[in-house]
Amino acid sequence: MNKPYLTGHYTPVADEITAAGLTVEGAIPPELEGRLVRNSHNPKPGVTPTHWFKGSGMVHGVRLRDGRAEWYRNRWVHTPALDGAPYMTEKGPDLTASTAGTHVVEHGGRLLALCESALPFELTADLETVGAFDFGGKLTTAMTAHPKEDPVTGELHFFASSPFPPFLIHHVASPKGDILYSQEVPGATAALKHDFALTKNHVVFIEMSVTFDPAEHSGIPYSWSDTEQPRIGIMPRGADGARRIRWYDIGQGQALHFANAYEDGHGRVVVEGPSVDRAGWHRSWNWWAGVSFEHGAEPNSGSVQRRWTVDPVTGATTEERIDDLVTEFPTINEEFLGSEHRYQYAVCFPDDLGIGNHGIVKYDRRTGERRIRHVGTGQLPSEAVFVPARDSADEDAGYLLTVVGDLNRDASKLLVLDASDLSRDPVATIHLPRRVPATIHGSWIPDDTGSRA
Secondary structure (H helix, E strand, O other): OOOHHHOHHHOOOOOOOEEEOOEEEEOOOOOOOEEEEEEEEOOOOOOOOOOHHHOOEEEEEEEEEOOEEEEEEEEEOOOHHHHOOOOEEOOEEOOOOOOOOOEEEEEOOEEEEEOOOOOOEEEOOOOOEEEEOOOOOOOOOOOOOOOEEOOOOOOEEEEEEOOOOOOEEEEEEOOOOOEEEEEEOOOOOOEOOOOOEEOOOEEEEEEOOEEEOOOOOOOOOEEEOOOOOOEEEEEEOOOOHHHHOEEEEOOOOEOOOOOEEEEOOOOOEEEEEEEEOHHHHHHHHHHHHOOOOOOOOOOOOOOEEEEEEEOOOOOOEEEEEEEEEEEEEEEOOHHHOOOOOOEEEEEEOOOOOOOOEOEEEEEEOOOOOEEEEEOOOOEEEOOOEEEEOOOOOOOOOEEEEEEEEEOOOOEEEEEEEEOOOOOOOOOEEEEOOOOOOOOOEEEEEEHHHOOOO
8 A cells, every 4th residue: 555645745756956046927025035944754765654754854945035036955854864773772762863854943043954853953054954953962852843932032942742751841042042941841741742832921731632652553652542631731931930830631632733822811821723533633643654544534533723721810721613624734923923813824624635625724813704725626735834024013914935736737836825815816926846745844034034054
């Protein structure tokens, strides 16, 4: 059986290329001076990983400047794992043997490819691998693939999660990329923690129904547990916050990504993001592990938008299902990270998970309205990265950047969409020189970040 993560939109590419002077339809906005860099799993030819997440990382980048698309390039992240080095050794885990294939971010002038079980890997601006980065020797744990940069302080919050004690360590780095402090988080368990959230006053950790399972043989030792008690941990920010964390029970489910969190006018902590039930988790896991998977099976088991509210005063928690549209990869205008946002975006699957008419959805949390931009049958958009427009304080004034793969033409394009109105024609369409496999996460790296590369 062909592994689903090696076919269709996910078929790996076999080489690294560089192309200059890309064809552009429309006009690239002057705000877009920088690089869109995306990451995903792309095993070498002849390599069949036992799980989608075990595939080696490959980054794809598009350079925009002066209204031109200067280049596209793709590069494997050259870690020891790319050449077959095992993650587990006689001495324990090798934190440099990373797939480095989940996310890519910039902080403190460094471009970092991330995988939550290992150290980050530094890349140059041209996406060449520099090597493992351990924050000057101060990071001796793995690093989450979903760090959060505070838009006010510029500090980077991230964590290390392990199936063995210590289960959870929280780290904070300065805007320049120096680790300020690290703290073990008490009360955490071996539950899977892929993402977390940040508010003005708190760090929010979410443990749900998927936990460590040594009997899982796909290479990723986690599975659904009906006995695991899902919880939200509310930890005050600061170097002594861990000793004051409180955990609050919530209902069963599993969320991999969170759109945002904030404190409302009553001091309650609100968290939003797509979540699956038991059937939805098994359905996704079967796809990732390459076992029996059928499009259209269990149509109500997809990942749908939910909201959790925690009242730290009374201890009460509530959970709401916001929408029934299947979505993933939520994003917002990152200037609103940690504060109440009005708009959020996601990849949506209105025709289930097959080769359907997928799209990008925009939610207006104030009015309850949702707007979908379909990309067409046989086409799949990537996570929509928001880039703010100049000289406007409106939250949705800006652009959504999404790479769309097209199985009909075996090609890909980068769409620049008007985030304020998804019904408008693309502001610009940049034709890429090859089909880009479906990516997981990525970032817009503006030229004013002071990158070292």
